[in-house]
Amino acid sequence: xxxxxxxxxxxxxxxxxxSLVNLISSRLPLIIYAQWRQSCYLFITTDxxxxxxxxxxxxxxxxxxxSRRGCQHCQHSQSIFSILPVLSWLYSxxxxxxxxxxxxxxxxxxxxxxELLTGFIFMVIVSLRPEPINILVILSxxxxxxxxxxIDIRHQLLPDALTYTLIWSGLICGxxxxxxxxxxxxxxxxxxxxxxxxxxxxxxxxxxGVDGLGHGDIKLMAGLxxxxxxxxLPAVLFCASLSGxxxxxxxxxxxxDSRRPIAFGPFLAGAGWLALLGDxxxxxxSLLLQVFV
Numbered sequence: 001x002x003x004x005x006x007x008x009x010x011x012x013x014x015x016x017x018x019s020l021v022n023l024i025s026s027r028l029p030l031i032i033y034a035q036w037r038q039s040c041y042l043f044i045t046t047d048x049x050x051x052x053x054x055x056x057x058x059x060x061x062x063x064x065x066x067s068r069r070g071c072q073h074c075q076h077s078q079s080i081f082s083i084l085p086v087l088s089w090l091y092s093x094x095x096x097x098x099x100x101x102x103x104x105x106x107x108x109x110x111x112x113x114x115e116l117l118t119g120f121i122f123m124v125i126v127s128l129r130p131e132p133i134n135i136l137v138i139l140s141x142x143x144x145x146x147x148x149x150x151i152d153i154r155h156q157l158l159p160d161a162l163t164y165t166l167i168w169s170g171l172i173c174g175x176x177x178x179x180x181x182x183x184x185x186x187x188x189x190x191x192x193x194x195x196x197x198x199x200x201x202x203x204x205x206x207x208x209g210v211d212g213l214g215h216g217d218i219k220l221m222a223g224l225x226x227x228x229x230x231x232x233l234p235a236v237l238f239c240a241s242l243s244g245x246x247x248x249x250x251x252x253x254x255x256x257d258s259r260r261p262i263a264f265g266p267f268l269a270g271a272g273w274l275a276l277l278g279d280x281x282x283x284x285x286s287l288l289l290q291v292f293v
Contacts, residue, residue, distance in 0.1 A: 007127060010122045010125075014122030018115030018116070020143070022114055025150040032159060114146075125142065125277070128277070133178060137178060140169075141276060142273065145272070145273050148163070148220065158217065166224070167219065181226075181227070186229070188225075190225050190226040193221040193226070196233055224272035227276060231290070232275045236271040237268075237271075240271040240272075
């Protein structure tokens, strides 16, 4: 089969995977918030430890994970083309000038951009010509990390369903010899990644009295360590921290609210993804840091 045809096929697969990334990144936080509200509702309605009047609260509604996408303004179900936001957006642009046919609000092309980005990344990965099994593993990890990045940007949240999947998949693939690490190297990388962020986070909280780093970031670093090993983690953390500082500096000069926290997960996931692909800069930086350390 010709290489251009293979790239095109994986690009199409990337569009469908991007649609799944959109679905998970939009529904999973809503499910988590609904579970939190349900826990608060049960606590308020069943707690008898205080002799005080309990506030009246409504029972939180459940969130369905698998349901047809609706308009973000009127929640009206869209056409069957909504399975791929690229097609849905093109369809709406051709027939109703990019607006919802029911409420007439403009349809955001953000989900379409995510699909196109996923398809492009899939084509880039396949063009690197790794082994067939490695292709499936790297593509799966790419989709997982991309989902985590989107959720963290939108909600500053890294769900355990994603970070634990990253951790356990690294250990299992190491045990089954499906990754470049052995299971012992994967376990060592997991522990090193956890401690590399957990120790500074605990020191910061001891000094300042507030959390400076979310637990999701620590779990994400541990999951990356389970896949890339302990030796590359300092370079990943250095690149993520440097890019995060640069982003904060530009944001600080554009906005007066410099104390608002920023999501660190996207920078960690991006640097870890480059290390997973064997980026020469990450590898050379890791060797340089090992020399100085």
